[in-house]
Amino acid sequence: xxxxxxxxxxxxxxxxxxxxxxxxxxxxxxxxxxxxxxxxxxxxxxxxxxxxxxxxxxxxxxxxxxxxxxxxxxxxxxxxxxxxxxxxxxxxxxxxxxxxxxxxxxxxxxxxxxxxxxxxxxxxxxxxxxxxxxxxxxxxxxxxxxxxxxxxxxxxxx
Amino acid sequence: xxxxxxxxxxxxxxxxxxxxxxxxxxxxxxxxxxxxxxxxxxxxxxxxxxxxxxxxxxxxxxxxxxxxxxxxxxxxxxxxxxxxxxxxxxxxxxxxxxxxxxxxxxxxxxxxxxxxxxxxxxxxxxxxxxxxxxxxxxxxxxxxxxxxxxxxxxxxxxxxxxxxxxxxxxxxxxxxxxxxxxxxxxxxxxxxxxxxxxxxxxxxxxxxxx
Numbered sequence: 001x002x003x004x005x006x007x008x009x010x011x012x013x014x015x016x017x018x019x020x021x022x023x024x025x026x027x028x029x030x031x032x033x034x035x036x037x038x039x040x041x042x043x044x045x046x047x048x049x050x051x052x053x054x055x056x057x058x059x060x061x062x063x064x065x066x067x068x069x070x071x072x073x074x075x076x077x078x079x080x081x082x083x084x085x086x087x088x089x090x091x092x093x094x095x096x097x098x099x100x101x102x103x104x105x106x107x108x109x110x111x112x113x114x115x116x117x118x119x120x121x122x123x124x125x126x127x128x129x130x131x132x133x134x135x136x137x138x139x140x141x142x143x144x145x146x147x148x149x150x151x152x153x154x155x156x157x158x
Numbered sequence: 159x160x161x162x163x164x165x166x167x168x169x170x171x172x173x174x175x176x177x178x179x180x181x182x183x184x185x186x187x188x189x190x191x192x193x194x195x196x197x198x199x200x201x202x203x204x205x206x207x208x209x210x211x212x213x214x215x216x217x218x219x220x221x222x223x224x225x226x227x228x229x230x231x232x233x234x235x236x237x238x239x240x241x242x243x244x245x246x247x248x249x250x251x252x253x254x255x256x257x258x259x260x261x262x263x264x265x266x267x268x269x270x271x272x273x274x275x276x277x278x279x280x281x282x283x284x285x286x287x288x289x290x291x292x293x294x295x296x297x298x299x300x301x302x303x304x305x306x307x308x309x310x311x312x313x314x315x316x317x318x319x320x321x322x323x324x325x326x327x328x329x330x331x332x333x334x335x336x337x338x339x340x341x342x343x344x345x346x347x348x349x350x351x352x353x354x355x356x357x358x359x360x361x362x363x364x365x366x367x368x
Contacts, residue, residue: 136312151317152250152324 003027005084008046014039019087026070028085036088037098037124044103047073048084051104056114061144064089065118067097069107090120092143099125117142221301223293226274232261236269245269246313248320251348252285252327254278255320257311272311275303277323282344285327285336294335298326332358 006018019028031039048071056067066089073082090097099122100107111122112131119140139146246257259271277299302319309315328349330336
């Protein structure tokens, strides 16, 4: 069960791991954080010129953090563009993933949001700071071990 | 904001007309803290003797509020755009905490004195306050400020303190120490509708340590 892109990467000796296909039949690959920046450049040169979305999630309590990239190859006259989904896993202790801001500029706010919610620090991101929470916030709200502070909210009124 | 919170606190003023209390805490300085602290305690007791004398029946073990002396000729400072045009605060309905000195009479907002925390208690006048219950809230505020001493002076810390005071006010309400002010301008019972035969202790979860 190997997709087209995975075979192409194997042919060029690029390390990755195939995670199968999602429900739409889009190939999913896992790439190590250390290799991610160079492979991102290679994928851009290969033709994936459009970053459809970037998101991040916490895999399991105490487990890894994942950063997910959906790439699309936009060309003229194509109604079924090539797509691929890349997952990069980072350890919870020191989550560092190279930023792909300098490859796909549109990842700017998405990576900032991933940093804000999950604390993944993207290396070489130009302005990596909190985007949704106040800048003095402590903790990463979407991690599974996050404990929300007992703030008094207006919703307490009933 | 590399400043740190501190432990000296003090009541600055008391406006009996609209139940707005201002309350200030002062950062501990490394040099000459003890001397300054003693001076302040003496001054504050001399200034507010009638209040402090009345509040002796506060439960034992509560932290005594340590007010700073009221200042004269306070002017609003550092509120312009060149200073950012904003202030460090935690504002909820009953608790407004500002990292500044606020004059209780003129409401001048002196943001150069960020070593003080000012608490404005229940400005919308939702509850009926007595001197005793006010002092309970003040001493709890003092206790929290002592507890958070050394923490970074950020909105997050102020919000932690303000939320704890709000929860404390709700606890006072549930225990029947304070009541809703039926003449309040907005009467929406923001901490729960009044109930008959309600016992607060039945709704408390047992503490793990007990």
